Amino acid sequence: MRYVKNPVVQFLAAGFVVLVAVVAVTVQLSRRAADEEAILDARETTELLALSVAQPAIPRGLVEGDVGAADRFDRIVADRMLVGDVKRIKIWTADGRIIYSDEGRLIGDRFPLGDDELEVLEKQGTSDAEISDLSEPENRFESGKEGLLEVYTRIVAPDGQPLLFEAYYSAEDIARERQEVYDKFQPIGLGGLLVLVAVTTPMLWALTRRLERSSRDRERLLMAAADASESERRRIARDLHDGVVQDLAGTAFGLSATMRDPGTDPATAQRLEPMAGSLRTSLRSLRSLLVEIYPPDLGVEGLGAALQDLVAPAAGVGMAATVEVFGVDEASEDSVRLVWRVAQEAVRNAIRHSDAEHLTVRVRTVGDVLCLDVTDDGTGFGPREDKDTGGLGLRSMRDLIREAGGRLDVRSTPGEGTTVHLEVAR
Amino acid sequence: MKLQLAGTTAVLVAVASCMAMSAPAQANDRDKIRVGSCTGSTDWKLKVGPEDGRLEVEGQIDSTRIGQKWNWQIKHNGSLSAYGTRYTAAPSGAFTVRRTVLNRAGTDTIVFRATNPRSGEACRGTVYF
Numbered sequence: 001m002r003y004v005k006n007p008v009v010q011f012l013a014a015g016f017v018v019l020v021a022v023v024a025v026t027v028q029l030s031r032r033a034a035d036e037e038a039i040l041d042a043r044e045t046t047e048l049l050a051l052s053v054a055q056p057a058i059p060r061g062l063v064e065g066d067v068g069a070a071d072r073f074d075r076i077v078a079d080r081m082l083v084g085d086v087k088r089i090k091i092w093t094a095d096g097r098i099i100y101s102d103e104g105r106l107i108g109d110r111f112p113l114g115d116d117e118l119e120v121l122e123k124q125g126t127s128d129a130e131i132s133d134l135s136e137p138e139n140r141f142e143s144g145k146e147g148l149l150e151v152y153t154r155i156v157a158p159d160g161q162p163l164l165f166e167a168y169y170s171a172e173d174i175a176r177e178r179q180e181v182y183d184k185f186q187p188i189g190l191g192g193l194l195v196l197v198a199v200t201t202p203m204l205w206a207l208t209r210r211l212e213r214s215s216r217d218r219e220r221l222l223m224a225a226a227d228a229s230e231s232e233r234r235r236i237a238r239d240l241h242d243g244v245v246q247d248l249a250g251t252a253f254g255l256s257a258t259m260r261d262p263g264t265d266p267a268t269a270q271r272l273e274p275m276a277g278s279l280r281t282s283l284r285s286l287r288s289l290l291v292e293i294y295p296p297d298l299g300v301e302g303l304g305a306a307l308q309d310l311v312a313p314a315a316g317v318g319m320a321a322t323v324e325v326f327g328v329d330e331a332s333e334d335s336v337r338l339v340w341r342v343a344q345e346a347v348r349n350a351i352r353h354s355d356a357e358h359l360t361v362r363v364r365t366v367g368d369v370l371c372l373d374v375t376d377d378g379t380g381f382g383p384r385e386d387k388d389t390g391g392l393g394l395r396s397m398r399d400l401i402r403e404a405g406g407r408l409d410v411r412s413t414p415g416e417g418t419t420v421h422l423e424v425a426r
Numbered sequence: 427m428k429l430q431l432a433g434t435t436a437v438l439v440a441v442a443s444c445m446a447m448s449a450p451a452q453a454n455d456r457d458k459i460r461v462g463s464c465t466g467s468t469d470w471k472l473k474v475g476p477e478d479g480r481l482e483v484e485g486q487i488d489s490t491r492i493g494q495k496w497n498w499q500i501k502h503n504g505s506l507s508a509y510g511t512r513y514t515a516a517p518s519g520a521f522t523v524r525r526t527v528l529n530r531a532g533t534d535t536i537v538f539r540a541t542n543p544r545s546g547e548a549c550r551g552t553v554y555f
Contacts, residue, residue, distance in 0.1 A: 061505075066505050067502045067503040067504070067505040067507065067528075067530065068501065068502055068505035068506040068507040068508075069505070070528055071502055071507040071508065071525075071526075071527040071528055072507065072508070074480070074526070074527075074528050075508075075525070075526060078480075078526065102479065102480075102528075103479065104479075104480065104528030104529045104530045104531070105529065105530065105531040107528065107530060107531075108531070
């Protein structure tokens with residue numbers, strides 16, 4: 001799983017997928033290009049044979065169906081045209097009569113020409129190519145062959161009559177030529193990609209290493225900042241507790257003692273009563289603030305009490321808060337501190353934003369995992385609202401949680417409350 | 427006039443007897459061979475067989491005399507397919523011409539003709555393939 005998250009592995013996997021896709025596309029494009037190249041080659045060969053060999057060699061009488069003329073022409077064809085890839089030659093008149101074929105049984109037969117063939121007959125210097133339909137009667141002697149490509153162009157008889165010169169090429173030869181062309185394309189496409197991957201992988205590897213180092217540095221800074229903040233909080237809490245709180249407690253105690261003193265005038269005692277009450281309220285608020293700044297006894301034994309102090313302000317906004325802590329006896333100090341920090345953030349968010357009636361903080365151990373659930377039945381929020389609902393503090397803790405090997409999960413639905421769930425190794 | 431008519435008649439009889447003397451012979455299951463005598467002492471042979479989708483025609487003249495000039499021609503279905511001039515050569519005093527012709531639909535009629543312009547001797551063989 002760790003490897004799946006590694007950017008280099010992800011890059012290589014993505015590169016492989018891209019490579020496969022590019023190979024597939026390259027194969028298709030190369031095949032198409034190779035087909036076109038092979039067909040173009042066949043067309044050029046046909047035009048060359050037609051104009052340079054066949055047309056000058058057409059004997060008088062061939063068009064009229066003279067058998068001897070066909071034989072004499074055939075002897076030229078056999079020597080000079082039926083070479084290499086050319087498997088069959090046919091020469092047609094415009095009305096679809098075959099006046100020559102190296103398959104003599106076709107001579108004299110008549111088959112209607114197609115539109116493409118008639119078009120080529122009309123325009124000098126043009127040619128066309130198509131895969132032969134071997135089921136047609138004109139190709140009845142080609143049965144058993146894998147496939148043929150027929151290329152046709154225009155020639156002129158000695159009497160000036162336009163004729164259709166048609167050369168047939170083996171599809172296997174075309175495929176072989178295509179493969180030869182493709183073999184030339186392949187190293188360019190694949191080689192380029194492989195070189196690209198080979199060059200970029202070390203660069204990405206170095207970049208990833210740098211990012212990881214940067215991330216670790218950032219986490220160390222975060223930890224240092226958190227530790228510094230904690231030290232500062234501890235100092236402030238200690239100073240307040242040892243100074244202002246003691247003074248206020250002493251004053252409140254003195255006021256109470258004065259009020260109860262029989263020598264105190266009842267009217268004076270009555271005036272002192274709201275002052276003492278206000279002083280006690282301020283003292284509670286100050287103690288809650290102290291707990292929030294830094295819990296006085298944040299250990300396994302004190303976690304429950306610290307959480308109770310944490311949720312104490314909930315009563316002030318009409319929220320019934322419950323704290324449940326089970327089976328945390330063997331939890332480490334670091335885990336307990338992390339649980340408290342996350343709970344602190346979650347409870348603060350719930351009190352400030354949730355408008356909930358009930359708030360539950362539950363800490364328990366499941367196996368070797370310490371679990372925290374802070375649940376409220378408030379307004380909740382949607383996926384895009386967490387920035388506005390104080391989720392920023394929790395997100396800032398994710399690095400600390402990840403560093404501790406833990407997992408934070410915030411589940412919330414508008415109108416159905418919010419649950420902040422933390423799992424961290426005990 | 428009577429002498430000319432008698433000469434002509436003799437030539438025709440000789441040609442006819444020459445034709446009658448020719449007899450088919452098979453080189454193999456696929457080839458057809460005919461041999462015969464010309465109007466003089468010369469023998470001819472005509473062999474026709476399939477060759478790579480076509481017909482190979484082989485005509486031979488054997489006069490047993492070296493250096494005779496012969497004009498020859500091959501007709502295919504009545505049309506002149508090939509022609510030329512050859513000399514009988516050592517050691518046998520014969521020559522052979524080979525040409526391919528197209529294998530047309532139906533029966534192909536191959537005629538091999540040779541004439542000695544000096545002696546007037548004529549040879550003619552036919553194969554139906």
